Amino acid sequence: MKPRLLRSVTAVCAIVCCLLAFGMAQPTTADDQISECLNCHRQRNLNANEGVLSSQLFCYDCHLDPSSHGDFRDAKVSLQVKPEYFQQSSHRFVACIQCHADVARSPHRSSSGVTCLQCHISFLGDPGIHASHIRVRCEACHTDSQFVELDVAQNEIKLSRTNTDSVPISLANHKTTDVSRDEFCIKCHNLNNRVGAPVAVLPSRSFVCLACHYAPLRLGSPIFLIALVVALIGMVGILAFWFKAGVEDEASSVHRKIQLGSELVWSKIFSREFFPILKTVFFDILLQRRILANGVSRWFIHSLIFYSFFARFALSLFTVFLQKIAPASELAITLVNRDSGFVATFNDVTGIFILAGVVWAMFRRFVTKPEYLLTQEQDTVALILIGLIAFTGFALEGVRILITQIPHHIAISAFTGYLISRILSIASINWQLVYGYLWYVHAILWALFIAYLPLGKLKHIFTTPLSLILNYKKE
Amino acid sequence: MADQTVQETFRRFSVLQRAVHLTVMFAFIGIGLTGFSMAFSSLAPARAFVWSLGGVESVRYLHRVCAVTLYLCVITEVVWLIYYKFLLRGNFFGPHSISFTKQDLLHFRDHMGYILALRNTPPPFERFAWWEKLDYWTLFIGMQTMGLTGLLLWFPEFFSRFVPGYFINLAQVLHFDEAVLAVLYKFFVHTTIRHFRPEVYPGDWTIFTGKTTKEKMMRTHPGEWARLNASGQIIPGGER
Missing domain, CATH: 1.20.950 (Fumarate Reductase Cytochrome B subunit)
Known part of the structure; x- marks a missing residue:
């Protein structure tokens, strides 16, 4: 190649590289800042799997971390979600904020708990098993925790945040109960239960x-x-x-x-x-x-x-x-x-x-x-x-x-x-x-x-x- | 004078047939109204109807109640068929039967000829004419396909264990298309043929009362009339 041509090619390449470098080093604009905010605050389309999974990943950012915790009675309680349980559950294509509806706010906490009835409304007072358990919160039966308590003031039975020795426990693992097995009833229907359940697991009413x-x-x-x-x-x-x-x-x-x-x-x-x-x-x-x-x-x-x-x-x-x-x-x-x-x-x-x-x-x-x-x-x-x-x-x-x-x-x-x-x-x-x-x-x-x-x-x-x-x- | 106006009546439909028809009629109207109000939910009349029934959940529930009722009628017919064949020793392809036979093809040909003025008289229809059989079988067969696609839509999680997911989409399309076809056929073709013909207008009440007149029987089912007369099975006064 002739030296003149080589110089020309080198110069063109240098200009192109400079332009590219200049383009990359563009100062951050207001649009970019908004885009950065939207990484967290954007409204995801929860009707599509992409939005749901993206929303889940956003929550996982913290809740996969074993050190993620909350405070309860001066004790640290793990808030780590176990994906091995959650990904096997029937809610794996549901965004966290669809159940924990009031949690996406500042300060980051929930006052209403999970809102199962938002989707499962037909079970509210269903004459099968649900009507006779109308004052039992859904998660008391449907999650795997063995500890339940009767809240007399609220007139409801819910998951206990402590075990029988009053030691705070984590409820964050998201392991659900297999309700097709009758054994899950025994959590309340046992001889020494304190939630006011009859000892016997009684059959459903009939038409x-x-x-x-x-x-x-x-x-x-x-x-x-x-x-x-x-x-x-x-x-x-x-x-x-x-x-x-x-x-x-x-x-x-x-x-x-x-x-x-x-x-x-x-x-x-x-x-x-x-x-x-x-x-x-x-x-x-x-x-x-x-x-x-x-x-x-x-x-x-x-x-x-x-x-x-x-x-x-x-x-x-x-x-x-x-x-x-x-x-x-x-x-x-x-x-x-x-x-x-x-x-x-x-x-x-x-x-x-x-x-x-x-x-x-x-x-x-x-x-x-x-x-x-x-x-x-x-x-x-x-x-x-x-x-x-x-x-x-x-x-x-x-x-x-x-x-x-x-x-x-x-x-x-x-x-x-x-x-x-x-x-x-x-x-x-x-x-x-x-x-x-x-x-x-x-x-x-x-x-x-x-x-x-x-x-x-x-x-x-x-x-x-x-x-x-x-x-x-x-x- | 009054005696001359009293017509002899004969029983054409049994209580079971009348009860099944009445149930099918109401359930079909119910399923059509609830189904289309969901399918055309963007239209104001559909929205008003859904609102008046307490929301889409209740409309969906009523749609399924009507569907189950309709299918119970199909099961009733099948049970009757078994009873008819094995206890009453009936003939599936006899002149009383609703089954299609070769005779119906000939009647169809002759009937077309009569309509086109190629023949002077209609064919001697038996207990059920070809279009009555068509009416019955369109609904009976339609109920199987509507029922199957409806079940796929009712329990998609269950059925998608056995069939690919796109079957649910297919079921939705087929369920809707056949619903349109069924409603158009029943509300327009069936209603027109049964109730809007000049000789019965404003309505043919035979399926509701179960009774028909001698004059009507001779005109619409001459083959049956002749056969029953010949065998001496016809007894005036409401019973046969």
Whole structure:
């Protein structure tokens, strides 16, 4: 290469290098400063994985460090997050600040804790396991820490920040509990628990409990399965008995009888007689006009039991529906909580009515014994069953109020249950242990009621309205 | 004089058929309203509807309630089919059946010929004419695909254990497209054919009352009428 050309190339390269160096050494502009601030303060798009992971990394900057700590009762408590746990959890694609919603601020601390319900709102008061644990904070069950405590002032059960020796512990590892295993219940449901949990891990309520309680639309305990099978066999027996008789002109074919029978029901419902039938339903079934015609005291007795069950059933159904469509609404939150003022009072008032109706009926049948009143064995069985169900229900409520240590100003709404709890508190018995047995007694009694429905006196619940509708005659 | 205006009636649909139709009708309207209000959530009427039902969560819940109800009707039909075949010893491809047969193809050809004025009379339709069978089977088969894609959308985490993630997107597209097709077909084609024909307008109540008249039966299902008359199975007064 000619020296002149070499010089020229060298000069051009030098100029280019200078320009590049100059460009790189540009003074920091205001835009760059903003960009630097945004490294921390930018609003990440948490709807995309990129934003979520970037947000997580920002928190990890400090919380992966083993020396990261907070102060609790003059002790240093580790705030190190264990990624090996967190990355295995179902929240691995959720940004930290989506759960710890109020933590991204100065000073850097949280006052509300994790906000699980922001996403998992459908579990708020869910009639399965969650309604009966409504005062238990989500993390108390769903994280792996073994230490829980009852905060009487807040009326809630939460994770304890100390162990049984009152030594502060870290809650930052983010290890979640495998809730598919029943063992996780034992953290509270053990013999020496201090959170007011019954010792026994009780099964879920069943849909058959909806007659009186807010309950899930599932079968629940096998007790209820047995009861339903017995009830079903009883109902099939009744139908088989009914269809032994002829329907209209048919005497032999069951298929034809069912066809004609269903046609009869259809023709009654979808006919011009619909409104007169509706009137019959309203007066004779809902207002029980025929019973009133037989006697005022009889009407009162029947009404005390019938309306109480009816109202409880209606409220249970409404609560199930409301919880499904608007779980965060104030009304739903009130109705799913059996300790809320309205629900507790309502349950106690209706329970007292049922008991009063049963006692009054028994008094008439066994003490005053009016001549026109014929008492059969099935009447006695039905009354005893209903009475025992109501009685054990109140006993259960009393024990529950006692062991869960619900604050008095809340518990008083269940006035009968509260009174029972005060009386029971005199006896030094391990009521946490007794509660489980009592629950099973109550459940078995209700299962017997269900099984007995088609067999004895109680079948009138179905047969009387059906008979009134089918035998309706235009006046 | 009054006696002359009273028409003989015959039972065409059983109580079970009427009850299933009524349930399907209400559930279908419900599923359509809730589904489209979610699909077209940017439009004001959809927003108003969602608001009136308490938000998208409750609309989603009602949509699923309607879906489960609809599918329960499908199961009822299948159970009835088993009962019909094995207990009543019915014939799947007999003249009473809703199944398509070769006869329906011939009826379709002849019917088209009648519509195009190539024939003087419509074909002698049996208990169910070809378009009635089409009506039934579009819904019945549609329910399977809608049900499957709906399940994928309802439980995406569960199904993505077995199928690739894009199946969820596919399910969403198919669920929506078929919903549009089903609603257009049921609300326009079915309603028009059943209720807006001049001879039945403003509505054909047979599926609700279960009863049909002699005149209507002779006109719309002449094959069935002739067959039942010949075999002496037809009994006036509401029963057959």
